[in-house]
Amino acid sequence: MTALTTLAVSTRSDGGADLRPLPWRRMAWVTWRQHRIALIGALAFIGAPALCLLIVGLQLHHAYAVAIACHPASSAACGAAVANFNRIGNFLSKGIPLQLVPPLIGAFVGASVLAREFEAGTFRFAWTQGLGRWRWTLAKLVGLGFVVAAASGALSVLAVWYYQPYFTSNNQFLVKFNPLDPGLFDLRGIGFAAWTLAAFAIGVLAGALIRRVVPTIVATLAVYAGLAFATGAWLRLHYLTPLVTKGLNVAGLVEIVSQWGSRGGRVVFTGPPTFPIYQQYCPAAAGLGKGGGASSGNPLQCLVQHGFTFWTSYQPASRFWPFQWIEGGWLLALSVLLTAVTVWVVRRRAV
Amino acid sequence: MNVIETHGLGKSYGSTKALDRCTLAIPEGHVAALVGPNGAGKTTLLNIAVGLAAPTTGAVTVLGGCPTGSLAALDQIAFVAQDTPLYKNFSAADLLHVTRNLNRRFDQGYAEQRLGELGIPLRQKAGKMSGGQQAQLALTLALARRPKLLILDEPMAMLDPLARHDFMATVMTAVADDGVSVVLSSHVLAELERVADYLVLLTRGSVQMAGAVDDLLERHRVLTGPASESDVYAKQWNVVHASRAASQAHLLVRCDGTSDPVPPGWEAHSLTLEELTLSYLREPGAGALPGPARARDTEQSEVTI
Numbered sequence: 001m002t003a004l005t006t007l008a009v010s011t012r013s014d015g016g017a018d019l020r021p022l023p024w025r026r027m028a029w030v031t032w033r034q035h036r037i038a039l040i041g042a043l044a045f046i047g048a049p050a051l052c053l054l055i056v057g058l059q060l061h062h063a064y065a066v067a068i069a070c071h072p073a074s075s076a077a078c079g080a081a082v083a084n085f086n087r088i089g090n091f092l093s094k095g096i097p098l099q100l101v102p103p104l105i106g107a108f109v110g111a112s113v114l115a116r117e118f119e120a121g122t123f124r125f126a127w128t129q130g131l132g133r134w135r136w137t138l139a140k141l142v143g144l145g146f147v148v149a150a151a152s153g154a155l156s157v158l159a160v161w162y163y164q165p166y167f168t169s170n171n172q173f174l175v176k177f178n179p180l181d182p183g184l185f186d187l188r189g190i191g192f193a194a195w196t197l198a199a200f201a202i203g204v205l206a207g208a209l210i211r212r213v214v215p216t217i218v219a220t221l222a223v224y225a226g227l228a229f230a231t232g233a234w235l236r237l238h239y240l241t242p243l244v245t246k247g248l249n250v251a252g253l254v255e256i257v258s259q260w261g262s263r264g265g266r267v268v269f270t271g272p273p274t275f276p277i278y279q280q281y282c283p284a285a286a287g288l289g290k291g292g293g294a295s296s297g298n299p300l301q302c303l304v305q306h307g308f309t310f311w312t313s314y315q316p317a318s319r320f321w322p323f324q325w326i327e328g329g330w331l332l333a334l335s336v337l338l339t340a341v342t343v344w345v346v347r348r349r350a351v
Numbered sequence: 352m353n354v355i356e357t358h359g360l361g362k363s364y365g366s367t368k369a370l371d372r373c374t375l376a377i378p379e380g381h382v383a384a385l386v387g388p389n390g391a392g393k394t395t396l397l398n399i400a401v402g403l404a405a406p407t408t409g410a411v412t413v414l415g416g417c418p419t420g421s422l423a424a425l426d427q428i429a430f431v432a433q434d435t436p437l438y439k440n441f442s443a444a445d446l447l448h449v450t451r452n453l454n455r456r457f458d459q460g461y462a463e464q465r466l467g468e469l470g471i472p473l474r475q476k477a478g479k480m481s482g483g484q485q486a487q488l489a490l491t492l493a494l495a496r497r498p499k500l501l502i503l504d505e506p507m508a509m510l511d512p513l514a515r516h517d518f519m520a521t522v523m524t525a526v527a528d529d530g531v532s533v534v535l536s537s538h539v540l541a542e543l544e545r546v547a548d549y550l551v552l553l554t555r556g557s558v559q560m561a562g563a564v565d566d567l568l569e570r571h572r573v574l575t576g577p578a579s580e581s582d583v584y585a586k587q588w589n590v591v592h593a594s595r596a597a598s599q600a601h602l603l604v605r606c607d608g609t610s611d612p613v614p615p616g617w618e619a620h621s622l623t624l625e626e627l628t629l630s631y632l633r634e635p636g637a638g639a640l641p642g643p644a645r646a647r648d649t650e651q652s653e654v655t656i
Contacts, residue, residue: 128432
């Protein structure tokens with residue numbers, strides 16, 4: 001028995017079972033050579049909005065400087081300067097075009113990693129080389145993920161600079177944005193890079209499962225859109241317990257989570273006051289009086305006089321950075337998880 | 352040392368059994384041909400051997416005990432897959448570079464010299480090469496890794512006769528120079544006859560016949576004699592395949608070790624590998640496996656006419 005065991009062990013070590021894996025750096029050139037077109041495409045894709053932000057941003061910052069330096073504020077010249085600032089870069093004002101960058105980069109670069117290998121059959125070449133297939137996969141994912149995240153991170157640095165005038169002014173006539181606005185939140189800070197990384201990780205895993213490039217891209221965009229929508233519409237508003245305030249107007253720029261009204265300690269309505277409430281208590285103030293004339297007085301004020309209390313739960317703009325860390329954190333965790341699943345699928349999945 | 356050894360290997364894709372109780376041992380130092388009808392499980396067996404696929408049941412080791420897909424196995428086995436998939440937008444030089452980076456050993460000098468002999472420019476993209484050039488490039492990449500075992504899956508399927516000849520010439524040079532063991536699957540029986548010295552015949556996912564070619568040929572005879580007597584002799588001999596003309600019968604007979612005397616009125620001929628293989632392909636129930644341990648299996652699956 002002992003002899004047999006010894007024999008088996010020595011056979012194995014002759015065969016090199018104790019081989020050290022090849023160094024990871026060997027994959028750097030391979031990854032670059034294989035994905036350089038996708039990467040250059042992605043950089044060009046980032047470069048176009050970056051150039052746009054730079055050109056429009058210079059005008060915007062100039063107009064901003066003119067507008068806030070203008071005295072007296074009530075003069076016609078100052079009015080023109082304010083209007084000029086408010087007009088520039090409208091198409092970028094809510095950040096919508098830039099929101100397309102993470103999913104498109106993620107889908108195109110991510111889908112090309114595994115789906116193309118399967119589609120062309122080249123995985124049979126790549127995975128039978130001495131490096132081994134899970135090392136090959138992991139090295140590519142880490143390298144490419146880092147590059148796409150860094151590239152979109154660079155774009156978000158530019159976005160921070162671009163949108164700065166919208167968040168700093170005290171001039172009431174200038175357009176202002178809420179830092180927690182769903183379209184703008186993840187353009188500034190670490191969210192943008194994290195979303196790009198997540199889109200990439202989704203694309204790679206989808207490619208490992210679907211194994212065809214075009215369906216992988218479609219699936220990646222669909223999953224990303226669902227995730228981004230759910231986050232913006234619901235999840236982000238609950239990163240931290242919302243603050244609750246009583247009163248008709250919430251001070252400053254906040255992201256409202258929900259509103260409701262109560263009377264005598266009991267919730268009467270959620271959202272804005274309903275039509276029956278107005279009809280019952282304040283028909284005149286709400287313009288529902290006889291003859292349907294114009295409203296007389298503030299209808300909400302009227303309801304307050306009838307013993308109603310308005311509640312608003314909201315997230316203050318001061319939570320921007322905590323929210324950035326929370327969002328960046330879970331997206332990074334998601335990306336790591338998706339990458340781990342991808343490597344597991346590659347190791348395990350039989351051809 | 353066996354370069355590929357399997358015990359009761361099974362592989363199912365859904366309800367389809369690609370391999371079913373496949374037991375096999377291919378010794379080192381051979382050019383082993385894996386033949387069989389379409390769907391017999393040749394590609395599946397090779398995919399398992401190189402670690403691309405995992406078996407559903409059974410055990411498999413390569414190169415004398417290495418698990419398939421292990422670093423040691425990957426390091427010493429070079430594989431050229433069916434249709435020789437290469438990155439089409441890579442130049443030959445790029446592919447050499449990639450292969451060098453992905454492997455412990457890579458003989459750049461050999462690869463460049465070989466491509467030079469083949470007239471394949473280093474700067475040419477793989478996608479712009481002819482099928483024969485792509486196959487030669489894939490083979491060169493594999494051989495430059497200095498493997499102990501070279502596995503080729505249908506390497507000649509897409510090649511014209513001249514390219515086939517050149518391709519196998521490269522393989523045989525490597526065998527002569529480095530002593531690399533080769534396992535190749537192929538449909539081209541005539542081509543195998545020149546190169547293979549070990550034959551594995553797969554049918555319906557398991558091994559029907561296996562052995563060294565010389566051995567197999569020595570142990571098979573075609574006996575030609577009067578058709579009227581053929582039934583009598585067929586009971587005494589292991590007849591693999593029988594064909595009868597009006598008055599003459601041709602019996603392909605397996606003679607295990609003992610040299611049976613040819614009865615009067617009968618003639619014995621030796622046969623070629625192609626004829627032998629075709630006869631077994633026509634009789635999927637007939638079996639011929641080496642070694643006394645498998646004698647019983649052989650008897651069970653034998654066809655007597």
